[in-house]
Amino acid sequence: MPRPASRPPRVAMLSVHTSPLHQPGTGDAGGMNVYMVQLARALATKGAEIDVFTRCRGEGLPARVPLADQVTVHHLHAGPCGPLAKEALPGTLPEFSRDLLRVAEHCRSYDVVHSHYWLSGQVGRAVAGHWRIPLVHTMHTLGRVKNASLAPGDSAEPAARILGEHQVVDAADRLIANTADEAAALHDLYGAETTRTDIVRPGVDTETFSPGAGRQAARRRLGLPPDAFIPLFVGRIQPLKGPDVLIRAIAELLGLAPELRTRLLVPVIGGLSGSGAHAPGLPDLCRHLGVDDVVRTEPAVRQRTLADWYRAADVLVVPSRSESFGLVAVEAQACGTPVLAARVGGLPTAVQDGRTGLLVDGHRPADYARNLLALARAPRRAHAMGRAGVRHAAGMAWETAAEATLATYERAAWTARRGWAGAAACPCPGGIPPLEVLGSRRFRERLPK
Structure with missing residues (x-):
């Protein structure tokens, strides 16, 4: 009973x-x-x-x-x-x-x-x-x-x-x-x-996910360039999570601002979904679009290392086609990083549009590219969103x-x-x-x- x-x-x-x-x-x-x-x-x-x-x-x-x-x-x-x-x-x-x-x-x-x-x-x-x-x-x-x-x-x-x-x-x-x-x-x-x-x-575990000593300290620990523009993807490599949307957006971004190529780095962190028997072919897509020189794939990492990747990034990109909540979006905000996400499922709850990040209607790569370029050209605005994200995540x-x-x-x-x-x-x-x-x-x- x-x-x-x-x-x-x-x-x-x-x-x-x-x-x-x-x-x-x-x-x-x-x-x-x-x-x-x-x-x-x-x-x-x-x-x-x-x-x-x-x-x-x-x-x-x-x-x-x-x-x-x-x-x-x-x-x-x-x-x-x-x-x-x-x-x-x-x-x-x-x-x-x-x-x-x-x-x-x-x-x-x-x-x-x-x-x-x-x-x-x-x-x-x-x-x-x-x-x-x-x-x-x-x-x-x-x-x-x-x-x-x-x-x-x-x-x-x-x-x-x-x-x-x-x-x-x-x-x-x-x-x-x-x-x-x-x-x-x-x-x-x-x-x-x-x-x-x-x-x-x-x-969100705010003991693990926090701003820590800041972006540059995290980049030094990870061996990343101090002046790079880093849009980050974290998640399983499956169509549902939309990594292909990000890769296509990066190609569009370089079409809009080719000068970014010299300092652009796009880490994709995560493993294949399920058994991995049917890989979505991201490396082939990167080569086909000519962005394999700026995209860097990394295996899934432990939470404390993941926190450093969040801190090191300029923006976390979550182009999911469906997402019940989107914990990665809250984790990134807790680390002081703004989020560019699809307006689907629970992501409008996890991300405050215009305040802690930006939400995109649909999955058109060009829309993500335009928002990435806006963040790259307005680092102060992105930094302000990051600070607001820390406060937002503290309430969760x-x-x-x-x-x-x-x-x-x-x-x-x-x-x-x-x-x-x-x-x-x-x-x-x-x-x-x-x-x-x-x-x-x-x-x-x-x-x-």
């Missing part, structure tokens, strides 16, 4: 397809990984006990890994103990659920399940029903939103995901959206009740996000007390609600036409 209000909660946090231990900017790891780590730590400082359950990927890690005081990551066996493409993960969900229930018997009883991303939500609706505790879910990204803003040649999210998301929306006691825009998408595209949706804005604390999340857990428990109607509504073998295997005939018959 829901916990007494006097005791901090014990939380089973689920992340099937990626682990909070993974390096953001590689594979399937990104802002969601940062979100889980920072939220779990902030919840723990308020007394909560967090067990994060993720799939074993054969990385030589033990079954249990302490992440912070009162935060432990558990590796479960579901499918082969190794990397799997996202397309293969739905078939591992029943095994993940069974191993979760087995391992949890030796951990502790839980007060709430908090699942992240739709695959975890599928597991969450099964185990929360078995344990008779509330399910809280955070989507992070939405298949219908992504399909509405695909890059040319990019693959649409499958119908199985769309139906899976609808099922999670229907099953969750509470939904957490990062922004009002995401909450509206949940309501308009998935029929989520606004009374069951809480808006909890993510935070993970402590605040943790307090709001605890309130969501309380509301979920209140909903449960009013009359939880999960597994009790359908007799299931062993008391575990069935997880339809995504791809089975029964599941395909329910896919949206």
Whole structure:
């Protein structure tokens, strides 16, 4: 039953397809990984006990890994103990659920399940029903939103995901959206009740991400030219994040101001998305457009090194085609760097247009080029935006996000007390609600036409 209000909660946090231990900017790891780590730590400082359950990927890690005081990551066996493409993960969900229930018997009883991303939500609706505790879910990204803003040649999210998301929306006691825009998408595209949706804005780690000793000190540490104009890209290399938009914008920029070539440096920091089997071909695009001499690709880096890249840059460019929030934009602002971003998803919340950065309608490279040139020619304005960004980011604390999340857990428990109607509504073998295997005939018959 829901916990007494006097005791901090014990939380089973689920992340099937990626682990909070993974390096953001590689594979399937990104802002969601940062979100889980920072939220779990902030919840723990308020007394909560967090067990994060993720799939074993054969990385030589033990079954249990302490992440912070009162935060432990558990590796479960579901499918082969190794990397799997996202397309293969739905078939591992029943095994993940069974191993979760087995391992949890030796951990502790839980007060709430908090699942992240739709695959975890599928597991969450099964185990929360078995344990008779509330399910809280955070989507992070939405298949219908992504399909509405695909890059040319990019693959649409499958119908199985769309139906899976609808099922999670229907099953969750509470939904957490990062922004009002995401909450509206949940309501308009998935029929989520606004009374069951809480808006909890993510935070930023201002101890790691801060102006530090300034731009020139960061450039010296990274070995970068002191007088360079540096537009920076940080994120997974995938069409959704729009690195191709930046590369094309750089070619347009050099057409507008060829004199910039001698001092232009464009670092692209991040790894290939997913397995990396189908690279988007950025090096070929750079060569084709004649900008390979100014673009510098770098692998994903740890947070403290990333903070130096933010400090060293003149502007962070976030040309995403879809973005639930855009943590990199807030991290850069916390370091004193303005942001040039697409006006999509949560980025208008993360960036204050005209004050801490500039927002662009659409993804036309020429529009980004014109804004980059304006920032290059007005360094004082860019510096003022950077100072305003530090103040803006200071108002986004993970402590605040943790307090709001605890309130969501309380509301979920209140909903449960009013009359939880999960597994009790359908007799299931062993008391575990069935997880339809995504791809089975029964599941395909329910896919949206």
